[in-house]
Amino acid sequence: MKEAILGRTGLKVKVLGFGGIPIQRVSEEEAISVVRRCYELGINFYDTARGYTNSEDRIGKALEDVRDEVYIATKSGRRTAEELYAELGTSLENLRTDYIDVYQLHNVSSVEAWEQIKGPGGAIEAVYKAYDEGRIRHIGITSHNPELLAEIVKEDIFETIMIPYNYLTPKPEEELLPLCQEMNVGIITMKPFGGGAFSNVNTALKFVLGKENVDIIIPGMMTVSEVEENFQVASGSHGLTEEDLGLIKEDKVELGSEFCRACNYCQPCPQGIPITFVLRAESQFLKRMGWRPGTEERFAEVIEKASTCVQCGECEGRCPYHLPIMELLPEKTASLARLLKARQASITVT
Numbered sequence: 001m002k003e004a005i006l007g008r009t010g011l012k013v014k015v016l017g018f019g020g021i022p023i024q025r026v027s028e029e030e031a032i033s034v035v036r037r038c039y040e041l042g043i044n045f046y047d048t049a050r051g052y053t054n055s056e057d058r059i060g061k062a063l064e065d066v067r068d069e070v071y072i073a074t075k076s077g078r079r080t081a082e083e084l085y086a087e088l089g090t091s092l093e094n095l096r097t098d099y100i101d102v103y104q105l106h107n108v109s110s111v112e113a114w115e116q117i118k119g120p121g122g123a124i125e126a127v128y129k130a131y132d133e134g135r136i137r138h139i140g141i142t143s144h145n146p147e148l149l150a151e152i153v154k155e156d157i158f159e160t161i162m163i164p165y166n167y168l169t170p171k172p173e174e175e176l177l178p179l180c181q182e183m184n185v186g187i188i189t190m191k192p193f194g195g196g197a198f199s200n201v202n203t204a205l206k207f208v209l210g211k212e213n214v215d216i217i218i219p220g221m222m223t224v225s226e227v228e229e230n231f232q233v234a235s236g237s238h239g240l241t242e243e244d245l246g247l248i249k250e251d252k253v254e255l256g257s258e259f260c261r262a263c264n265y266c267q268p269c270p271q272g273i274p275i276t277f278v279l280r281a282e283s284q285f286l287k288r289m290g291w292r293p294g295t296e297e298r299f300a301e302v303i304e305k306a307s308t309c310v311q312c313g314e315c316e317g318r319c320p321y322h323l324p325i326m327e328l329l330p331e332k333t334a335s336l337a338r339l340l341k342a343r344q345a346s347i348t349v350t
Ligand code: SF4
Pocket: 268, 269, 270, 271, 272, 273, 275, 308, 309, 310, 311, 312, 313, 314, 315, 316, 325, 326, 329
């Protein structure tokens, strides 16, 4: 598999890395097998976050005996020095290590967050302290806002950036990626599958792998077969076939740019509305899995729940893609209600 130097960190990484979100959703045994399979295949960059519940702990258990052969990246969403320093201690303990290769400030997607981080008592102070102590080897930042991230990169503090990048989220190509290349900042890209929205994962992966200015891509992987499939794609040719281009075109028409990437930053909703599920129920859940036992009950439940939206706007303020959630919710709910009615009618007829 192709290797890259991760910008000014100098780390030599395989172009396919491991994204640690999905291993939260399987048993510990399965999670460890998945991480271990990555290691056996030569994948050497493992990304997680303090916010991903047990992901750090599972990666720590899986890689403890081979720690010096791999690079571990984690993140903190804390904005004050005191909180971040405490959280770093937890991450080190969970990961069973005394250093983090790339420590990242997590989801810095607003000017306010960035001002707080670099202001007096802000998180960056703790990052520098931990760096001086050798507990952090390299400093990175993650964001869903490529324009803001480009401005932050210009301040010349970070050695790596992480940003969502895929064929329906191409904004980073405009300024951020060329800027990082010019400044020798390592480029880690996430969300190659658009949060599971795209019709073919191999096409989506090839699209990003084929980009010269991406150092590592870190798809989330939950099963050993997903690891093996991604590994095969990453090890092969990354040229897009006519069929791939056709699939990309179809996804562009079907999804447009206003589609939910399942990042869940809009949560929690004070009314307890499962926003991500409502927005994706038809285009993702039903399209991929069809009507299964329990689907009708689940739809009926979320339709009722979505009707309690008080239009407070909290979710929209947190959505990094600026989706008009308050407009989309009633549209998607009405569509789900129509589908449910049609389904119930067809069952009654048969
Ligand atoms: S606008 Fe509606 S969906 Fe969004 S957070 Fe408020 S109540 Fe929840």
